[in-house]
Amino acid sequence: MLPQSYLDSVRVPKPEPVITDVTLPDSIQLGQTFTLHVTATNRGDHADMQIVSVAFPNLTRTDGIVTIQKHDFKQTPVFIKAGQEIGAGYVGPQRIVAAQYPAVEASNRPWEKGVTSSIELAITPQSEGRFVVFVKAIGLPHNGDQAHWPSDGIIDHQDEFVSVYSVDVTKT
Amino acid sequence: MNYFERGTVARMHGPGRKVVIGYALVSIGILLAASGGTWDVTNHLLNKPETFFAPPHAVLYSGAASALAGAVLVMSASRSAGRFDWSSKLVMAGTALLISAGPIDFVWHSAFGLDGLLSPPHSVLVSGMVTSSIAAAAGMVRSYPQIERSRILPAALVIVAMLPVWISVAGLVHMFSLPFSRTAYFDFNPDSNFAAVFATLGFPFVTAAVSYASWALAGRRFGVLSAAAAAFIFINTFTSIVPNDSLATTIPFYVVTVIPLVMADIILSKWRSARALLVAGAVAGIAFFMLYYPLITHTYNKVDAEKTVWASLTAVIYFEMIESVYPLVVVPAAAMGMLGAMASERMVRRAALAGLR
Numbered sequence: 001m002l003p004q005s006y007l008d009s010v011r012v013p014k015p016e017p018v019i020t021d022v023t024l025p026d027s028i029q030l031g032q033t034f035t036l037h038v039t040a041t042n043r044g045d046h047a048d049m050q051i052v053s054v055a056f057p058n059l060t061r062t063d064g065i066v067t068i069q070k071h072d073f074k075q076t077p078v079f080i081k082a083g084q085e086i087g088a089g090y091v092g093p094q095r096i097v098a099a100q101y102p103a104v105e106a107s108n109r110p111w112e113k114g115v116t117s118s119i120e121l122a123i124t125p126q127s128e129g130r131f132v133v134f135v136k137a138i139g140l141p142h143n144g145d146q147a148h149w150p151s152d153g154i155i156d157h158q159d160e161f162v163s164v165y166s167v168d169v170t171k172t
Numbered sequence: 173m174n175y176f177e178r179g180t181v182a183r184m185h186g187p188g189r190k191v192v193i194g195y196a197l198v199s200i201g202i203l204l205a206a207s208g209g210t211w212d213v214t215n216h217l218l219n220k221p222e223t224f225f226a227p228p229h230a231v232l233y234s235g236a237a238s239a240l241a242g243a244v245l246v247m248s249a250s251r252s253a254g255r256f257d258w259s260s261k262l263v264m265a266g267t268a269l270l271i272s273a274g275p276i277d278f279v280w281h282s283a284f285g286l287d288g289l290l291s292p293p294h295s296v297l298v299s300g301m302v303t304s305s306i307a308a309a310a311g312m313v314r315s316y317p318q319i320e321r322s323r324i325l326p327a328a329l330v331i332v333a334m335l336p337v338w339i340s341v342a343g344l345v346h347m348f349s350l351p352f353s354r355t356a357y358f359d360f361n362p363d364s365n366f367a368a369v370f371a372t373l374g375f376p377f378v379t380a381a382v383s384y385a386s387w388a389l390a391g392r393r394f395g396v397l398s399a400a401a402a403a404f405i406f407i408n409t410f411t412s413i414v415p416n417d418s419l420a421t422t423i424p425f426y427v428v429t430v431i432p433l434v435m436a437d438i439i440l441s442k443w444r445s446a447r448a449l450l451v452a453g454a455v456a457g458i459a460f461f462m463l464y465y466p467l468i469t470h471t472y473n474k475v476d477a478e479k480t481v482w483a484s485l486t487a488v489i490y491f492e493m494i495e496s497v498y499p500l501v502v503v504p505a506a507a508m509g510m511l512g513a514m515a516s517e518r519m520v521r522r523a524a525l526a527g528l529r
Contacts, residue, residue, distance in 0.1 A: 002425070002491060002494065006425070007491055009421050010421055010422065010487045010488055010491065012484060012485060012488055013418070013484050046417070046418075046484065048418075048482040048483045048484050048485075049219070049482070075219070091480070092480050093480060094478075094479070094480055109218075109219040110218070110483070140480075140482055141480070141482040141484060141485050
């Protein structure tokens with residue numbers, strides 16, 4: 001009905017989220033608090049929304065364990081509780097699953113090309129062993145493999161790829 | 173009872189200047205408030221961080237202040253004359269609803285956090301806008317000294333009177349058809365099929381009714397309908413399209429939506445017959461699918477594709493709908509456009525007859 005040349009001008013942007021830095025210690029002693037610093041950018045086109053997710057598969061709750069120290073995201077980061085309904089499969093609210101473990105989600109809406117944001121969490125593990133953190137970033141609308149980071153690896157409870165980091169928590 | 177009996181206030185106040193200014197202030201106020209409200213909906217859709225002093229809020233509050241000032245002026249003029257006619261009473265009731273929506277909204281936010289588009293406070297607000305704008309338009313028609321037999325109001329006043337009616341009634345249709353009303357506490361989202369049917373019937377009706385009334389009140393001549401349509405498109409461009417950078421390339425598409433309404437204006441002005449009313453109504457009615465872009469995308473998406481309408485996908489999804497949805501709604505839209513024009517003709521004829529008394 002409309003000229004194809006005009007329709008072609010209505011181009012869908014292709015965001016490309018990248019986690020550029022994840023900083024955390026290799027090990028700590030039980031009872032100590034460590035700082036997790038995550039930085040992300042968008043190397044592609046404008047994203048209507050880009051999310052950075054930091055999840056804690058060892059935990060059942062984050063109260064008293066994880067606190068947000070500082071961030072420079074446009075929207076206030078939110079805590080996702082285990083059991084809470086969340087989007088999955090990179091399609092957001094079109095596919096809903098229950099979270100199996102807690103997470104912190106930080107987002108910019110919109111997230112312009114080249115903009116970098118970071119978040120710093122203070123974490124106090126409650127038990128010894130390997131404290132695992134899953135990190136990922138998703139650009140929305142998700143319209144290709146470039147719109148998520150990492151592009152491969154472990155699949156999480158949302159059927160989405162995550163990069164795995166850990167801290168060894170040892171007894172004092 | 174003739175609801176458009178006119179001349180009473182005009183006779184009581186000589187030219188009725190004060191009361192006409194009051195009604196015009198109410199109309200301008202509702203125009204600002206409704207436009208600010210649409211701009212605010214767009215910003216919420218884009219999730220732009222906002223404060224109490226955000227520009228859309230400033231426009232909305234300025235509009236409420238103007239409407240209040242106008243209502244006070246109408247009340248003062250009516251009191252001086254010792255008589256309150258129905259349009260002045262309705263203006264006061266509508267303005268009271270508009271002003272009371274503020275504290276109701278504050279209480280609702282305090283109790284339930286963020287509210288959706290369809291909520292008790294927003295219902296009060298939109299009811300106030302619709303009531304005030306219709307009452308102010310009727311008040312102007314009743315109060316303005318008649319210029320000549322067929323010309324009921326000057327062109328500028330027709331646009332001032334009809335534009336807020338158009339935008340606020342369209343806002344009412346949006347409120348009962350857009351899927352923006354689900355919150356943590358309540359799910360007031362309309363059923364998606366009801367929403368699509370309501371939009372398909374409501375938008376063409378209001379478009380044709382307002383278009384026809386604009387043409388008829390200004391003396392049944394070419395120009396005012398086109399100007400009102402251009403003003404509507406201008407306002408919607410700046411409140412619904414410009415804030416979303418992703419839609420910038422669709423502004424030319426949206427602006428040419430004025431063409432069918434100019435055609436309706438030409439049909440009515442050049443082809444003066446009962447058939448012209450029906451054809452012009454149908455033409456205005458079927459233009460609804462373009463006129464109410466981009467918000468209408470969200471309404472029909474719920475029954476068509478049910479995709480997530482991200483800001484940057486709105487235009488793409490909408491253009492797909494022109495092929496998948498528009499052919500299905502064009503016939504009912506044309507019928508509702510005819511009905512809207514016929515209803516409008518009856519009301520304008522009553523107004524004109526009342527003016528001859």
